[in-house]
Amino acid sequence: MIFKDPSDLQAAVNAYRAKTCTTRQHIRAALCDMDGTLYDSMSRHAKAWYRMITEQGIACDENEFLMYEGMTGAATIRLLFQRAFGTVPDEARIKELYHLKTLYFSEQPKPDPMPGAQHLVQYFRRMGIRPVLVTGSGQTTLLNRLDADYNNAFAADLRVTAHNVTKGKPDPEPYLKGLEMAQVCASDAIVLENAPLGVESGARAGIFTIAVATGPVPLQALNDAGASIVFSSMPQCDKYFPELLFCLNT
Numbered sequence: 001m002i003f004k005d006p007s008d009l010q011a012a013v014n015a016y017r018a019k020t021c022t023t024r025q026h027i028r029a030a031l032c033d034m035d036g037t038l039y040d041s042m043s044r045h046a047k048a049w050y051r052m053i054t055e056q057g058i059a060c061d062e063n064e065f066l067m068y069e070g071m072t073g074a075a076t077i078r079l080l081f082q083r084a085f086g087t088v089p090d091e092a093r094i095k096e097l098y099h100l101k102t103l104y105f106s107e108q109p110k111p112d113p114m115p116g117a118q119h120l121v122q123y124f125r126r127m128g129i130r131p132v133l134v135t136g137s138g139q140t141t142l143l144n145r146l147d148a149d150y151n152n153a154f155a156a157d158l159r160v161t162a163h164n165v166t167k168g169k170p171d172p173e174p175y176l177k178g179l180e181m182a183q184v185c186a187s188d189a190i191v192l193e194n195a196p197l198g199v200e201s202g203a204r205a206g207i208f209t210i211a212v213a214t215g216p217v218p219l220q221a222l223n224d225a226g227a228s229i230v231f232s233s234m235p236q237c238d239k240y241f242p243e244l245l246f247c248l249n250t
């Protein structure tokens with residue numbers, strides 16, 4: 001459901017409950033994507049991918065990397081090589097190529113936290129909701145900055161990254177892993193996402209999935225991927241979240 005006015009909040013909760021046969025909820029964990037959700041970093045990732053991939057002699061478009069957002073780096077590399085050459089590099093070469101991409105990313109100016117996201121994450125904590133990081137990234141540049149930018153909100157044992165999942169989004173595995181780490185069931189968590197593949201992953205894990213349009217991806221694409229509710233910006237999400245939480249918990 002695309003958010004238009006506050007009455008949509010209860011309607012989105014009712015639709016989620018009908019779909020998942022849920023009656024009562026007590027939200028105790030917020031499973032948060034990183035790139036494009038906690039950080040305004042997607043254009044830098046797209047640039048780094050474009051540079052690395054074109055250097056391999058593969059024709060591509062910078063914007064197409066926004067569509068692969070959420071996939072693991074290895075999966076993106078396999079996809080591009082399969083398309084261009086009909087074959088994929090071995091694991092060692094994939095590692096080298098991904099390393100090169102992370103290097104090109106780290107050479108760019110540091111991305112800022114997404115406007116509104118720090119405030120929202122602090123609100124989660126005040127309400128007893130544990131923030132859990134669920135990212136397909138293994139990009140240490142950002143992972144190392146989370147503590148400083150988010151005031152230690154994401155505990156070290158509550159982080160799903162490229163290093164501890166095998167399938168990556170849109171598979172539900174990363175969000176199921178996040179639930180397991182936080183020791184909560186699907187109905188007692190929420191997902192915060194910005195990309196269609198990530199939204200699909202959260203929805204397939206059976207979690208109330210909040211999509212926030214923070215880039216060029218249309219609201220409708222996030223809705224079609226299975227979002228429980230779609231906000232048009234992070235400040236809008238931050239503004240209405242307390243009311244949404246009330247609907248979820250009553």
Ligand code: CA
Nearest residue numbers: 033035036195
């Ligand atoms: Ca993302």
